[in-house]
Structures are given as structure tokens and as C-alpha cells.
Amino acid sequence: MSKLSDEFIIRGKKIKNRIVMPPMFCFTFTGDNGGMYGEQYVEHYTKRAKGGTGLIIIQATSVVGATKQIGVWSDEQMKPLEKIAQNCHRYGSAIMMQLSCGDIDINELTIEEIHTMQEDCIAAATRAKQAGFDGIEYHFAHGYTLCRFLDSTFNKRTDNYGGTLKNRIRFLTEIMPQVRQVVGEEFIVCVRMGGNIPDVTGAIDVAKAFEEAGVDLLHVSFGMNEPANIIPADFQCSTIAFNGSEIKKHVKIPVIAVSEIFTGEQAKFLIENEYVDFAAIGRGIYADENWANKVLADEPIQQCRNCGGSSRKCLWFVDHTKCPAKKIG
Numbered sequence: 001m002s003k004l005s006d007e008f009i010i011r012g013k014k015i016k017n018r019i020v021m022p023p024m025f026c027f028t029f030t031g032d033n034g035g036m037y038g039e040q041y042v043e044h045y046t047k048r049a050k051g052g053t054g055l056i057i058i059q060a061t062s063v064v065g066a067t068k069q070i071g072v073w074s075d076e077q078m079k080p081l082e083k084i085a086q087n088c089h090r091y092g093s094a095i096m097m098q099l100s101c102g103d104i105d106i107n108e109l110t111i112e113e114i115h116t117m118q119e120d121c122i123a124a125a126t127r128a129k130q131a132g133f134d135g136i137e138y139h140f141a142h143g144y145t146l147c148r149f150l151d152s153t154f155n156k157r158t159d160n161y162g163g164t165l166k167n168r169i170r171f172l173t174e175i176m177p178q179v180r181q182v183v184g185e186e187f188i189v190c191v192r193m194g195g196n197i198p199d200v201t202g203a204i205d206v207a208k209a210f211e212e213a214g215v216d217l218l219h220v221s222f223g224m225n226e227p228a229n230i231i232p233a234d235f236q237c238s239t240i241a242f243n244g245s246e247i248k249k250h251v252k253i254p255v256i257a258v259s260e261i262f263t264g265e266q267a268k269f270l271i272e273n274e275y276v277d278f279a280a281i282g283r284g285i286y287a288d289e290n291w292a293n294k295v296l297a298d299e300p301i302q303q304c305r306n307c308g309g310s311s312r313k314c315l316w317f318v319d320h321t322k323c324p325a326k327k328i329g
């Protein structure tokens with residue numbers, strides 16, 4: 001039986017336990033000197049590393065500018081990212097960066113624009129490695145740009161990037177050999193994808209194709225929309241997490257489940273029953289940066305209140321200082 005405290009090694013990178021902090025944009029944080037990242041972010045992620053999190057995946061970071069090393073990818077702006085990586089390592093957390101291609105209608109993109117985006121994805125992976133990160137996660141979920149390639153209900157392209165599954169995943173399969181070449185063997189390449197493309201069967205096909213393309217880790221969330229499939233009554237976690245467990249049955253690479261995993265009991269249920277390899281705790285780790293250490297020590301946590309219920313009105317979208325869990329804790 002696997003345990004939440006068990007380590008896991010991917011591409012030579014040790015992840016000391018099965019607890020992941022998923023990417024979460026800090027909407028009301030400020031960067032230093034007009035840049036995107038800064039000390040506030042360094043402190044935020046360092047606290048979660050100190051809190052025992054096995055793997056931290058920092059928030060969606062746009063790949064735009066990576067090839068020319070401008071914006072967030074300039075030498076100056078890389079400094080806080082380097083510090084985040086160093087501090088997380090100091091406390092024993094593995095650290096990855098989510099890379100995003102934004103919110104663009106892929107049906108309108110020219111081939112040239114797709115190629116530029118692909119080049120930026122490769123360059124961003126190189127820069128993440130240079131900054132000391134252990135891996136990257138390409139954001140193919142939540143209805144954003146890369147997610148739209150995968151789902152045939154959205155992707156209406158009639159060229160090599162639309163139609164068959166092979167074409168819909170081409171954006172990634174084309175760049176994977178180059179990504180591996182620039183980042184080397186000891187670097188994790190993860191994909192965040194939906195467990196509904198547009199349903200679980202479609203997502204399993206995509207997951208298998210990503211595995212075949214050389215992806216090391218799958219992080220299963222939702223695709224273009226929230227999933228609507230019915231799950232067994234005795235499954236103690238969300239439909240999104242259940243879909244992650246369905247994908248795990250069909251791939252050999254490790255799988256992260258996410259969504260509404262608030263308690264240690266839920267995380268243990270997923271890992272000890274080997275439904276998935278990792279449990280990602282999003283708002284739970286916002287609410288209590290020591291979530292991992294406390295759960296592993298069987299101590300009570302400052303539990304996330306799940307503000308807004310299914311409408312997910314987490315206050316970190318608008319003003320993190322108003323998070324009720326933080327106000328008390």
C-alpha cells in the first residue's frame with residue numbers, strides 16, 4: 001500500500017511525499033520593480049515549502065517573450081524565480097513551473113503563430129531549468145489556449161492541428177523532442193489536462209498519447225468545462241479527482257489528482273487506495289501553508305472554507321487578505 005508520506009522519484013528528482021501544491025495565480029500579489037514576480041511570491045512559496053509540501057507547481061506563467069528573453073523571462077526578472085527555486089529546495093520541496101499560452105482562440109491562429117508559440121514553450125522550459133526548477137507543466141486544461149487544441153468540440157481547424165487525435169496533440173508532440181534536448185534527462189515534463197475531453201474516454205486517449213510522446217507526469221483537472229459524469233457513491237472525492245483515477249488505470253506514468261481535496265483523510269483515500277500517485281491540495285494549502293506537515297503528523301489543519309461552494313468564489317481571486325481561514329490562523 002502506498003502512503004501519503006512515501007517519496008516518489010521522477011526523472012531523478014525526489015519528491016519527498018505525495019502532496020502537491022497545484023498552480024494557483026496570486027491575483028492580488030505585486031512583483032518587485034514593476035516586474036511580475038518579487039519578494040511577496042518568494043515568501044508565499046517558501047512558506048509552503050517549509051510547510052512540508054512535496055512538490056510545488058508555481059502558477060500559470062505566460063511563455064510569451066521566452067524566446068527573446070524579455071518580460072518575465074529577462075535576466076532581471078528571473079531573479080525572484082531563482083530565489084523561489086533555491087528556497088523550495090532548501091526546505092526539501094521539488095519545484096516546477098506551470099507554463100501557459102494564454103487565452104487565445106486557436107481556430108484563428110496562423111501556422112506561423114502556432115510555431116512562435118511552440119518556440120516560446122521550448123524557450124520557457126529552458127529558462128525554467130536555468131532558474132533552478134525541477135520541471136515544467138504545460139497548461140493544457142481549463143479551457144485555455146492549449147486545452148482548445150485537444151477538444152474536438154472546440155478545435156475546428158482543418159489543417160495538421162485539428163481533426164484526428166494525432167493532429168489535436170501535435171502542438172506538444174512536435175516540440176517534445178526539442179524540449180527534452182534542451183532540458184536534459186533529469187527534468188520533469190508534466191502536462192495539466194482535463195479528465196473530460198470532452199468525456200473521460202476521450203481524455204484517456206489523450207493521456208495515452210501524451211505518455212507515448214514522452215510526458216513524465218499527468219496532472220488531471222478539467223477540460224473545456226467542468227465534468228458532468230456520474231461517479232461511484234463511495235468515492236470520497238470530487239468528480240475531477242475521480243476522472244484522474246480513471247486515467248491512472250490506463251497509463252504507466254504517474255498521475256496527480258486535484259480538486260476539492262481539503263482533508264488529510266481525502267488525500268490518504270486517494271493515495272492509499274492507489275487511485276492516483278499524488279494529491280494536489282490547492283485552496284487547502286492557501287488556507288494553511290503547513291497543511292502537509294500537519295496532515296503527515298496527524299495534527300489538525302486550518303481548513304479551507306470552500307467559499308462559494310460549487311461556484312468556487314475563493315477570495316484569493318480578488319483579495320487574498322480576506323481569506324477567512326487566514327484571518328483566523
Ligand SMILES: Cc1cc2nc3c(=O)[nH]c(=O)nc-3n(C[C@H](O)[C@H](O)[C@H](O)COP(=O)(O)O)c2cc1C
Binds near residue numbers: 026192317
Ligand atoms: C485563486 C486561484 C488561482 C488559480 N490559478 C490557477 C493557475 O494559475 N493555473 C491552473 O492551472 N489552475 C489554477 N487554479 C486552479 C487550481 O490549480 C486547482 O485546480 C483548483 O483550485 C481546484 O483545487 P482545490 O479545490 O484544491 O482548490 C487556480 C485556483 C484558484 C482558487
Ligand code: SF4
Binds near residue numbers: 315
Ligand atoms: S478564500 Fe475561502 S475558498 Fe479561498 S482559500 Fe480561503 S477559505 Fe478557502
